[in-house]
Amino acid sequence: MTGLPAVEAKNVTKTFGAGPDAVVALDNVSVTIRQNEFFTLLGPSGCGKTTLLRLIAGFELPTGGSILLEGQEVAHLPPYKRMVNTVFQSYALFPHLTVAENIGFGLKMLGRRRAERDAQIESMLKLVKMEAMRNRKVHQLSGGQQQRVALARALAPHPKVLLLDEPLSALDLKLRKEMQIELKRLQHETGITFIFVTHDQEEALTMSDRIAVMSGGKILQIGTANEIYEHPVERFVADFIGETNFIEAEVMQRIGNRGQIRLPSGIDMAHELDPAAAVGGKVTLAIRPERIDLVKPGADCQLAGKVENIVYFGTDTHFHIDLDTGGEVTVRVQNRRGFQEVLKQGDAVGLRIAPEAMQVLKD
Amino acid sequence: MASATKGVDLRTQFGFHTIAVVCLVVLYFPILILVVFSINANDLVAVFSGVSTKWYEKAFFNEEFHNAAKNTLIIAVSATIGSTIFATLAALATTRVAPWRGQNSVYMVINLPLMVPEIITAVATLSFFALLGRTLGLNFGIGNIILAHLVFCIPFAYMPIRARLETMDLTLEGAAADLYATPFKTFWHVTMPLLMPGISSGAALAFIVSFDDFTITQLIAGPGQTTLPLYIWNMIRRPMTPEINAISTILLGISILFILISFWIAQRRKAG
């Protein structure tokens, strides 16, 4: 294992069509993916994540920029010359071949000998627990089974990088959860770099070492699940991942990157600020619902309001609070001691938020 | 009104069942009669007096019949092989690809033979080969007939191949490339095997239309180039014996065999 990154995209741009109808699928995107990483491209449909994947695989050529695999420029290489394999969203299993033949296809194309191929096919079958199905035809398999065969087929040639294009989207919930654990285990066991594309943020959070959040052809933020969740840099990221409350605050003072902001309730707080934030201007704060404590009104708190609605979710309860100063906030309280009817609709309540729980967003 | 239709199959219409059965009977009755009289012991074509296979024997020992059968097979097999290969290549270039300049014209040219009445094609081909013979001295013998058959066999082979290609999953070829298959290997290991039912179907159809062709063949065939349909036509103009029934039945049998093969291929494709 060299110290080079597994995949590197440098200022990659991809435009489809030309003239006024041109579609910019990727706009100056740069990302470095490390070896042995489980890296996820996360974003809504049309954000460019699949396009980036296809550029890495070789199914498209970038309009600008370069793509490197372990330091080698590959943008001009066709897919069959790149040591990269893909698990397709539709699986794309060969209907005229058996499960074993499907799995061995890549090795056959690479010219490996029969004995070597058979050994590898066996070990792959064991890896995805499909030994009994080795002579079945594709149409005799269930969706989940097909998915595992697609996985085994892509892993068999032991590529440097495995690309997965929303592979779990066709599976039902229970199967999805199982496969998520499976994939994580496989990545760990094989040590292959996984690049995973999904629009499901929960999936991204649970499986990834690092996530790149994308929207409109750009990468908005790259970080670990924790970083992305706790410290989103942009409104879109905060909104896309989990639930967020957005509060506007005014900049009262600023020295370097620390300053004083005034919340709508009039209370001032010391907080880190971007040097570009102007005094007198507004900033947006992102606050996660579970980081807010509900306290008696008048007690030490940063905001105040009335309970507008209470929604019971089993594991926790959501309180929709109408702020006295206008606007709405959602607070999530875990039902650690079961659901307790302490608050009712219409009750006045105070909201306590620690400064670390407030994330200042770039505008 | 609702009560009147309760319990009745809403899809049927009065009398349609009867008409359908009548049509079927009408279509098969003459053929059946033809076949039945081929095992007639009698010399007369219309009076049945006992079962005998002597007309088939007569046919089998007939030198002219052998010749005609040989010619028909040479022509049909050549035309089938040629048209299937050409049609496959053309289908690969015109199906599931981004529209390219000239694609529509190619499609129209290939299907042209289907839109021109056979008699017109026949006299045109006759004129063409006559001209070729006179001005350039070119005469390909039985090759003339093969070339003429190629022209109308190509569209018949093209249709099923194109249909099959259109329903093929496009991503399969991408998956093959992803798994290190060069374009040629992709074609050989993925595209061709999946295309096979369409190619077989196309080949069967091409064989049938070449084998059965009468109009075009009659007008351009020279002496010694008799095919089975022409042979039957010659028999009509002589005093007729049930031998003509026997040979007609043989011809029919071969056509039906290939139709069944083509049908079976199509059914298998739907299942698998």
Added chain:
Amino acid sequence: MASTDVAAPAPAPATPGPASTLSAAQAAQQRMEDKAQVRRWILTAPALITVGIFGILPLIIIIIYSFLKAAPYGGVVWSPSVEAYVSFLFQQDIFTDELVFSPDFLQIYLRSFVFAVGTTAICLLLGFPTAYFMATRPPKQRNWWVLLITIPFWSNLLVRTLAIMFIIRDEGLLNNLLIGLGVIQQPITMLYTDFAIVLGLFYSFLPFMVLPLYASLEKLDFRLVEAGYDLYASRPKVLFRIVIPLSRPGIIAGCLLVFIPALGAYVTPLILGGGRHLMIGDLIAQQFGSGRNWPLGAAQALILMSAVLVALFFYVRASTGKVKHG
């Protein structure tokens, strides 16, 4: 081969401006597109060349022939003339050398047209109920019906026509049966009449009507039929107001598939017409055979082709014109 088309992106990149603004990647893309285009032409070449030389070129030749003079023993003399077209309508009076209008050929064309229309009508009248019946069977039964109709569709036309001849001949099955039953004393002459030809045409082309109709009716959404019944429509009303309009494409296709071959029929009048009831098909063939007037035959063929083109024109109009009921 085909997979290169998969690797290259679908839309063709237009040149956005001067060559200097094309990135290296775009240039590579353009080269791949060009290579793919060349490949496509190479793939279609064998089929195109074959049909071009042995299919289209002959048609051009007879167009030219129709404007040449006839050679005495068949073939053409290469000097331009419109006598072929003139002799289609006019004969030279042997005494006065004047051109006199001669309706013989026109009659044959008209007769063929009437036969073709009649055949199409009968095929439609009987074929539509048959196709509808087939389309409303359960799937397994349906397959059997399709197979049973497909067999005559692809069977040898000559043999099938022969079979009809055997039945309607004076010494044929039908007459023998009728005489045997005592219904008639003398055989009814059916062969070599207009009736024989129309019967033969109908018999030949019935499957050509049923299959396209069936293909169209099979795709019919029968819930629309049920909706019609639900709204108090009677059976005939549902048939005429819902089913027939919705199956219009199939009806048009079937009519075309019967009309055009029927108009240009050769085998049927040859075997069942006995040389006395000529249709266009044998008329044309005759000019290239015993008639020894190739330019005339060519002209007649072109006139037939024009009629076919007119029919095709109406077909294209009818199928791209009105949008079907939503």
